Amino acid sequence: xxxxxxxxxxxxxxxxxxxxxxxxxxxxxxxxxxxxxxxxxxxxxxxxxxxxxxxxxxxxxxxxxxxxxxxxxxxxxxxxxxxxxxxxxxxxxxxxxxxxxxxxxxxxxxxxxxxxxxxxxxxxxxxxxxxxxxxxxxxxxxxxxxxxxxxxxxxxxxxxxxxxxxxxxxxxxxxxxxxxxxxxxxxxxxxxxxxxxxxxxxxxxxxxxxxxxxxxxxxxxxxxxxxxxxxxxxxxxxxxxxxxxxxxxxxxxxxxxxxxxxxxxxxxxxxxxxxxxxxxxxxxxxxxxxxxxxxxxxxxxx
Numbered sequence: 001x002x003x004x005x006x007x008x009x010x011x012x013x014x015x016x017x018x019x020x021x022x023x024x025x026x027x028x029x030x031x032x033x034x035x036x037x038x039x040x041x042x043x044x045x046x047x048x049x050x051x052x053x054x055x056x057x058x059x060x061x062x063x064x065x066x067x068x069x070x071x072x073x074x075x076x077x078x079x080x081x082x083x084x085x086x087x088x089x090x091x092x093x094x095x096x097x098x099x100x101x102x103x104x105x106x107x108x109x110x111x112x113x114x115x116x117x118x119x120x121x122x123x124x125x126x127x128x129x130x131x132x133x134x135x136x137x138x139x140x141x142x143x144x145x146x147x148x149x150x151x152x153x154x155x156x157x158x159x160x161x162x163x164x165x166x167x168x169x170x171x172x173x174x175x176x177x178x179x180x181x182x183x184x185x186x187x188x189x190x191x192x193x194x195x196x197x198x199x200x201x202x203x204x205x206x207x208x209x210x211x212x213x214x215x216x217x218x219x220x221x222x223x224x225x226x227x228x229x230x231x232x233x234x235x236x237x238x239x240x241x242x243x244x245x246x247x248x249x250x251x252x253x254x255x256x257x258x259x260x261x262x263x264x265x266x267x268x269x270x271x272x273x274x275x276x277x278x279x280x281x282x283x284x285x286x287x288x289x290x291x292x293x294x295x296x297x298x299x300x301x302x
Contacts, residue, residue, distance in 0.1 A: 010034055010092075010119075011063040012041040013052050013078060015070030018097045026112055030069065030094070033113060037120035039065070046074065056081030065090050065299070067119050071097015076139050076277035079129060082296055083137045092119030092299040101278075102140050105204040106220065106300050124297030126221045128203055131290045133283075138276045140204035142289060145272075146178045146197045146230070180232035182269045187227070187261040198230040201264065201289050211246045223293040227264060229257040262291040 012034070016024040027043065034041045042063070044055045052068055056078060060066055066089055068078040075093045082091055094115040095103035102108075109115045130138045180195040203225055205213045213226060230246075233255055245253040266287045274281045 008039050008064040009062065010039045010041050010065045010067055011056070011060055012043050013046060013055055013066065013068040013070075013074070014043060015046045015052075015068070015074040015097075018070035018074060030112060030116060033116040034120065037117070039120060046070070052077040053081035053084070057084055060085055060089050061087070063089065065092060065119070067092035067094060069094040069096055071095070072101050072140075072278045073097070075102055076279065079139050079296060080137050083129060083292075088297050090124040090297045090299050094119070101204055101206040104206040105140065105218065106298070108300055118301065119299050122299055122301050124299050126294035127296050127298040128221050128223060128225075129292045129295035130201065130203065130225065131288075131292060132274075132276055132281070133287050133289075136276060136281065137292070137295075141200055141202045141275070141277060143198070143200035143202075143275050144283070145181060145199055181272055183229075184267040185227070185229065186265040186267070187259075187263060189259055189261050192229065192257060194229075195232040196229050197232050198228070199266070200228045201225045202228070203291075212249050214249050221294055223262050223291055224260040225262065225264075225289070225291050227257075227259050227261055231255040231257075262293075264289050 012030070014024065014027065031041050031043065042059075044059065046052055046055070052070075052074055056066060060081070066078065066082065068074050068091070074097065075091075075095075078091060078093075082089060092115075093103065093108055094112055095108055095110055096112065100108075100110065103110065109118060127139075130142060132138055132142050178197055180197050181199075182194075183196050183199060184193040185191065185199075202213070203218065203220055205215050205218050218226060228251070238255060241253055241255075245251055245256060251258045266289065268285045271285050272283055274283045274287075
């Protein structure tokens with residue numbers, strides 16, 4: 001493990017409401033740990049008018065490292081900010097949200113003390129970032145259809161009270177909203193057109209904290225995304241088979257298509273709603289998604 005020189009400046013971005021406000025209540029300990037490891041932290045709190053993206057664009061130029069403390073939405077906004085500045089400043093992540101899909105995929109420690117130690121003592125590793133048309137970037141998922149609204153429709157108060165169970169309850173409520181979309185997917189690897197109830201483009205082993213990919217399938221800096229499509233089922237037993245296949249991470253079902261690509265074009269008959277790293281985003285009827293290979297440097301164990 002390589003030791004860093006003392007007196008590096010770290011921009012510490014805190015989401016004060018994420019994960020039952022864990023970061024806010026542990027702020028003194030987090031700051032003390034960074035000092036102990038040779039870092040001088042400057043603390044910035046997010047609020048509805050100024051999130052991680054804006055804070056990074058305003059202040060990151062004055063720091064050696066950026067670290068964000070919050071959930072998936074917090075780190076996604078931080079990545080958006082880094083993508084918009086002119087330097088590849090290393091990014092550290094202290095996960096303290098409700099689901100923490102990205103942290104689960106990357107095996108980042110959920111314990112705050114170990115997370116700080118990782119940021120202070122490990123080297124940055126290249127990480128692929130997606131472009132969602134010209135609108136925004138995403139760290140680990142862009143999805144449409146069934147269950148995609150769960151993450152952004154689940155109230156923050158419910159997340160704080162119930163944790164992951166809040167997503168499960170919201171998923172059950174969403175069952176009566178499932179509708180198919182007629183979608184054409186074009187990539188270098190294949191073209192497919194059908195009625196789908198779910199589609200996702202991911203760089204993660206965990207999707208909404210509900211479904212998972214086998215870790216042998218996912219490489220975070222191979223320049224490729226995993227594209228998952230679920231066709232509209234006609235019968236109840238087909239629905240059950242699809243869900244079991246996804247929960248068992250086999251994805252071997254005639255209604256499921258899974259492939260890898262670096263660039264896909266998605267055309268729909270209507271504008272549809274998307275979830276981008278757990279946040280709501282309205283999409284046009286034509287969206288191109290591109291993998292930006294090794295776009296950022298994320299601090300984690302290699």
